[in-house]
Amino acid sequence: MEEQVLDKPITKKVKEDKPLKKVCIICAKGSIEDVYAALVMTNGAVMEGIEAKLFFTFFGLDAITKNQMNKLHTSTVGNPAMRMPGGLPFPSILGLLPGVEAGVSAMMKKQMEKLDIPPVDEFMDMITAGGGEIFACKLAADMFGVEKEDLSEHVKDIITVGQFYEMCGGEGTQIIFT
Amino acid sequence: MGQVNLAGTTVDFNEEGYMTDPSQWNKEIANEIASEEGIELTDKHFEVLQFLRDKHTAGEQLTIRKVGNSGIVDIKGLYQLFPGGPLKKSSRIAGIPKPASCV
Numbered sequence: 001m002e003e004q005v006l007d008k009p010i011t012k013k014v015k016e017d018k019p020l021k022k023v024c025i026i027c028a029k030g031s032i033e034d035v036y037a038a039l040v041m042t043n044g045a046v047m048e049g050i051e052a053k054l055f056f057t058f059f060g061l062d063a064i065t066k067n068q069m070n071k072l073h074t075s076t077v078g079n080p081a082m083r084m085p086g087g088l089p090f091p092s093i094l095g096l097l098p099g100v101e102a103g104v105s106a107m108m109k110k111q112m113e114k115l116d117i118p119p120v121d122e123f124m125d126m127i128t129a130g131g132g133e134i135f136a137c138k139l140a141a142d143m144f145g146v147e148k149e150d151l152s153e154h155v156k157d158i159i160t161v162g163q164f165y166e167m168c169g170g171e172g173t174q175i176i177f178t
Numbered sequence: 179m180g181q182v183n184l185a186g187t188t189v190d191f192n193e194e195g196y197m198t199d200p201s202q203w204n205k206e207i208a209n210e211i212a213s214e215e216g217i218e219l220t221d222k223h224f225e226v227l228q229f230l231r232d233k234h235t236a237g238e239q240l241t242i243r244k245v246g247n248s249g250i251v252d253i254k255g256l257y258q259l260f261p262g263g264p265l266k267k268s269s270r271i272a273g274i275p276k277p278a279s280c281v
Contacts, residue, residue: 040280047242049262116241117281126242129254130264 021172022051030062032074046130057137073105124154203273227272234274
């Protein structure tokens with residue numbers, strides 16, 4: 001709570017910070033960094049006692065598809081922030097070579113494991129254990145021919161955008177598109 | 179926040195309500211902080227608290243995953259023991275600093 005003193009008229013106005021109660025997070029991409037950004041934010045909310053819904057759409061569906069979720073890659077081309085170990089620039093043309101993307105992705109995963117960041121399926125296990133909920137987008141599932149049984153057990157349901165918005169009601173709710 | 183009299187001793191807290199000197203901690207103090215959080219401590223709670231204190235003393239960064247892999251309780255169980263903020267609340271009750279990890 002913050003007290004704000006206004007000069008005219010002489011009144012005291014109390015400004016109250018309303019705590020965040022619910023986050024609805026959307027992940028539309030399937031690279032390691034996009035998926036983990038969404039997972040870290042969702043899990044972080046659950047850990048803080050904030051209600052959390054995580055919604056995967058388009059290429060983000062890979063993160064909840066059983067035979068893809070633990071094989072996510074990071075893109076080694078067209079990423080200007082990509083560096084060699086040691087900090088030298090990473091030439092985009094190197095990223096085109098076979099095996100480079102897999103190698104870089106494996107290195108990233110190893111680095112994350114060191115920081116106690118779990119693999120995708122275990123991360124989702126942590127989120128749902130704390131009461132967070134994970135959903136798939138119906139439109140994207142139809143588009144990619146993905147059925148409920150192709151998806152991880154952590155996925156609660158395949159829902160429409162309308163159902164998603166219905167879940168996002170209530171004071172202190174934020175929708176976050178990662 | 180400064181000093182507070184808890185369970186007959188003077189305990190130092192920071193402004194967020196975390197103890198600043200883990201060596202002042204004892205079970206009675208833990209019970210007092212827990213009741214403030216609306217939690218009644220059981221033996222299972224104390225096992226978790228002891229685990230957190232040991233890891234803190236060893237200088238390890240704490241995550242809920244570590245507690246989940248400790249063999250004391252799984253992550254679902256941890257959320258049930260300390261509802262609405264498992265790592266923050268357990269750290270506070272264990273008399274160690276606020277956790278600084280993101281997972």
